[in-house]
Amino acid sequence: KQEVTQIPAALSVPEGENLVLNCSFTDSAIYNLQWFRQDPGKGLTSLLLIQSSQREQTSGRLNASLDKSSGRSTLYIAASQPGDSATYLCAVSSNNAGNMLTFGGGTRLMVKP
């Protein structure tokens, strides 16, 4: 059964800092990996999707990498801003589990002005 873990669970950084969020998964037979942002009491906003054949994806200040063989992904946020404060979730779609996403517990990020 696929398990997804995110560390750290919470992170507080000063504005302007570059930061890395980590995601690991136990079964490397994934189809894709998706990073989401969740604001308190709100839904999930898709940030980036990396297919299993890709190594990274970039969108603005965000860069997500994937090392499928080691079961790891990182989300790099450059020049963090207070507006980046949210919970970041990673989720994987496994080859043997159809379309379902298995989520990690998230990293709660606080960017202080």
Add this chain to the structure above:
Amino acid sequence: EPEVTQTPSHQVTQMGQEVILRCVPISNHLYFYWYRQILGQKVEFLVSFYNNEISEKSEIFDDQFSVERPDGSNFTLKIRSTKLEDSAMYFCASSEQGMNIQYFGAGTRLSVL
């Protein structure tokens, strides 16, 4: 920008009552999903739906749950006899194809008293 719409945003019900949570997926999407997030826990997959039938379901999705696409636009989740432990945020999602980005609605907070 197209979005997934969920109603109501908050539903309060008595234990044992039936509830129907409603979702309007993005119009050209073919795959539909329900997830739930109990307060403080991970987002969990419930069910996926394609071509008017369930394609995947988790062990959470037992006989008290059902899904329906009653017309060309709505996608509903019914809980027949709610329990206290059904209290959670329920998210609807849709994707254009099975392994594409899943777009999530803002969620329905279900409170079972």
